[in-house]
């Protein structure tokens with residue numbers, strides 16, 4: 262079975278999707294086979310990976326696989342990504358769009374928390390990693406992701422609200438989650454600091470605060486705020502061009518940390 266890693270924070274816009282997609286890219290470049298599950302009705306990971314949503318077509322999404330409540334249902338929704346580069350075929354996608362919101366109404370159904378895990382049963386056996394891009398909440402969709410995951414990685418900015426949200430996630434996973442999520446082996450493996458602006462004293466202080474709070478869980482390198490990266494994200498392209506070289510190098514190093522902290526058996 263692939264190692265399943267949920268990328269989380271209880272704060273929006275901190276770079277969960279960017280980290281999921283760019284680490285997936287790094288892993289694919291390193292020869293790993295990766296499935297990205299878009300678990301956010303905003304569908305940003307799907308968009309960033311160049312998935313072409315056509316409202317006129319009945320394209321399958323992760324929403325159907327969860328709704329199916331059937332072992333292996335995710336097999337029917339996994340698709341190639343839209344990038345053109347030599348490692349693109351090592352990344353596949355279970356895409357999402359707004360219809361994923363409909364799964365929220367199932368939160369009160371007994372056992373519904375296990376539906377993603379069920380849908381993935383036997384589906385990612387031949388892969389190395391499954392990365393799950395969670396929405397900025399700790400409610401049903403994220404709980405589906407955490408129940409299906411072996412490991413969790415928090416993505417945060419050096420900002421007080423993002424850090425407070427990261428602490429809520431840590432407490433949810435470590436103190437409360439294993440019991441309430443019925444996933445006793447879920448393990449918090451790392452904290453990525455994203456969109457760091459080295460020119461502000463405030464962010465430097467907040468970075469130090471993240472290190473104080475999370476200690477060895479904080480991954481190196483810190484990902485700096487780079488307009489080029491945002492452009493690459495918005496254009497839904499891989500970081501192959503020279504204008505992305507700084508961010509590309511950062512994610513290559515971050516991928517090495519990922520592989521060290523979340524090794525394959």
Ligand SMILES: Nc1ncnc2c1ncn2[C@@H]1O[C@H](COP(=O)(O)OP(=O)(O)OP(=O)(O)O)[C@@H](O)[C@H]1O
Nearest residue numbers: 273274275276277278279397456485486487491494
């Ligand atoms: N290091 C960075 N430098 C510059 N821009 C960044 C960086 N990381 C993320 N961004 C940009 O910031 C915006 C938010 O990032 P992203 O969508 O990854 O956050 P998120 O945590 O997934 O948000 P949400 O909570 O809405 O799902 C995007 O436009 C993205 O391209």
Ligand SMILES: [Mg+2]
Nearest residue numbers: 277278301305
């Ligand atoms: Mg996102």
